[in-house]
Amino acid sequence: MLEIKNMTVSYQGCPIVKNFTMSLKEREIVSLVGESGAGKSTVIRAVMGLLAEGGRITAGDILFEGKSLLKNTPDQWRRLRGTHISMIFQDSGAMLHPIRKIGSVFVEYIRTHEKISKKEAWEKGMEMLERMRLPDGGNIMHAYPFQLSGGMRQRVGIAMAMTFHPKLLLADEPTSALDVTTQAQIVRQMMELKDEYDTSIMIVTHNLGVAAYMSDQIVVMKDGEILDSGTREDILGENRNAYTRKLLEAVPSLGGERYV
């Protein structure tokens, strides 16, 4: 469904991601793991066509459902983003307009992609919020982003991203800023969405524990290169790359190593 072939991404001529190859099937979850600065976010931004200024794909190709994304015109991008491919950010609060109510942003988003009345869009938004188990959708539609907790904002972000049942959901550290309990709930809901909508998910995280729980495939990155990749069982198995092992050992685990 998604295929990235030997992709190299450069910022101002300096290659940040080198020779990245990966393919994702329908209803699969792949995690990109690695430390800050490994180029994980750059990869998913490239898929979304949202590289920061100065960033360019200098080699390779990205195929989404068999078609190259690189030759897309701005108009084609607009039709793809938000409907077929959508994205969740680390802090959905920062994605939402700070001085507009959630409802107003949500309705505008829905009406950009679908010709329906404001009232219908509002109801559709409410329905999505309720599906994310946000209690009292009406209240949330009338709230400003700063009035919601971090977990609630993240659920709003996911609700918006899932509105048009995208085929591919890109998630950039969707749980890193959250409490562990909220993190567990968001992970659970993302996995339910995958089953419900047949969405493939590409998730960036630095927590191998989360990655291991969610993913079918795991890609370990360091300094812009793939160090290790394979199915979850492969990655967690014995005799892996030393770096993969180091990352695995760093995950705090119950009944694991104690330092005192």
Add this chain to the structure above:
Amino acid sequence: MFDEKEMILEAKHVTRRFLTSGGRELTACRDINLKLYKGKTLGLIGESGCGKSTFLRFLVRLDIPTEGEILFRGKDLTKQKGEELRQLRRHIQMVFQDPGGSLNPKMKIRDIICEPLINFGQIKTSEKDEAARRLLETVELPGEVADRFAHTLSGGQQQRIAIARAIALEPELIIMDEATSALDVSVQKSIIKLIVKLQQEKKMAIAFIAHDLGLIQAFAHQIAVMYLGSIVEILPGKDVEKAQHPYTRMLLSAVFDPKMDFSKKIERMDGEIPSPLDVPPGCPFQTRCRHCVERCRQTRPALAEWRPGHKVACHIFGKQGKA
């Protein structure tokens, strides 16, 4: 489990209420009793908004509780002022969550880590180079870092600088407010190892806030679990798996571990924490607890000893329920 002679700080019946607009009262901490021991770590754990940071702010006297007292080596911290308070501050230091935000961007690292020493007249300005090098060495950073500014360092290095500044005065107690949650997991591990090493060398007490039970159990001697301003369970760090309170168990089940059983479903948990402005009467956890019975809605369970060194506040799983 702990030697009472080694106790350096005791919080007794600490309560903090804030007045909010509209004349409502918000209880951020409710009747908290905790003890800190020399050379031991207390892990304070709970979700955002449960009052754990409010409590730690009392220990560094950034805030004063509405009721209760905090005894540091027999003196009530809440009543100190002036020079006496200033002298006390050197024994209690703090490391913050955001390493970048807690270091002055216009000061060189040398000046940042030597400032406490100069403040308390322990070194002369001419001895700064020497002192900075020694401190950087203890936090395993190269000496040349002294000439740099905070923004040129990585998050993990910045946090090491913040730790160097906190230990400069050889304090008896260090408060760490989510000192590793802004860092990558691999960096987090190296910082925790450093903290443990320094603690063993200098025998200081540590109060560490976190929300990840998996992390805290790796190095805390004592864990206190907070929920909506109250402590619901206190247990030895090595016994997390024997946790009794349903909330602690919920935190346990939220830990992702590469060794876990992946077919295990994450339990659905509806609802957020109720607003601290209207905490329900009775048990604070009743709205999210699956074992909630009529009694939980009416009376607030007290923190009762379940086993030596292990206290639980629950009608069902605490000692009271078993009787």
